[in-house]
Amino acid sequence: xxxxxxxxxxxEDQQDxxxxxxxxxxxRRAPRLHARYDLAIKILKNKTSIKGKKVxxxxxxxxxxxxxxxxHGAIVxxxxxxxxxxxxxxxxxxxxxxxxxxxxxxxxxxxxxxDSYFDAVVSVEVIEHLDDSTAFLKEIHRLxxxxxxxxxxxxxxxxxxxxxxxxxxxxxxxxxxxxxxxxISSIFGNSEVWGxxxxxxxxxxxxxxxxxxxxxxxxxxxxxxRSISLNPYHVSRKNPVLGSHALLIxxxxxx
Numbered sequence: 001x002x003x004x005x006x007x008x009x010x011x012e013d014q015q016d017x018x019x020x021x022x023x024x025x026x027x028r029r030a031p032r033l034h035a036r037y038d039l040a041i042k043i044l045k046n047k048t049s050i051k052g053k054k055v056x057x058x059x060x061x062x063x064x065x066x067x068x069x070x071x072h073g074a075i076v077x078x079x080x081x082x083x084x085x086x087x088x089x090x091x092x093x094x095x096x097x098x099x100x101x102x103x104x105x106x107x108x109x110x111x112x113x114x115d116s117y118f119d120a121v122v123s124v125e126v127i128e129h130l131d132d133s134t135a136f137l138k139e140i141h142r143l144x145x146x147x148x149x150x151x152x153x154x155x156x157x158x159x160x161x162x163x164x165x166x167x168x169x170x171x172x173x174x175x176x177x178x179x180x181x182x183x184i185s186s187i188f189g190n191s192e193v194w195g196x197x198x199x200x201x202x203x204x205x206x207x208x209x210x211x212x213x214x215x216x217x218x219x220x221x222x223x224x225x226r227s228i229s230l231n232p233y234h235v236s237r238k239n240p241v242l243g244s245h246a247l248l249i250x251x252x253x254x255x
């Protein structure tokens with residue numbers, strides 16, 4: 001990440017904010033954030049079985065995806081450059097009784113594992129923070145077994161947004177679907193890209209209608225649906241066009 005992940009200070013400022021908005025109080029639980037992880041797992045499981053398989057989350061932050069992968073039966077590993085995030089995540093996972101085989105601070109450019117160690121690698125909203133995304137992708141390719149699957153997510157650049165412009169000061173680059181596909185394919189030789197957070201749905205939930213009571217009701221309704229495993233955000237479309245989705249999800253297989 002910028003200056004490697006050691007400079008990522010969100011966890012100092014906001015603590016374990018991913019947990020707060022996924023498994024915190026009911027009012028704070030965000031269907032949008034849950035879907036960021038769940039869509040990645042959905043696409044991963046469409047490509048390969050992860051039960052009993054070694055899976056690493058690179059740039060795992062405070063560990064929410066580690067928990068979700070563990071619940072799906074994976075042998076879970078996590079690596080993140082922020083010691084603060086790792087410390088917060090370990091506390092949360094211990095309280096939940098989640099078994100994580102490896103969860104430490106370290107560089108996503110140089111993971112402490114031998115070649116072809118993992119059945120799958122997942123990375124949720126990390127690539128946009130990196131100064132050297134090519135080195136990151138090469139490391140993932142090294143870590144995967146032949147036939148192993150890589151899935152990542154990243155925010156989509158939107159219409160009217162210049163290629164060198166970012167909407168988040170922590171980001172280095174924000175992608176369109178074809179850029180992400182080409183970048184990953186340059187290392188893996190293949191890549192598929194889906195869009196998540198459809199614009200119509202996202203505008204309704206995030207921006208609202210301007211009617212305060214209606215907007216509050218919509219958000220409550222979304223949260224109720226998520227609580228019964230009917231998250232409206234669990235929607236993805238292959239080969240999204242610019243501006244149609246706010247999240248990009250890519251997968252690749254090591255040949």
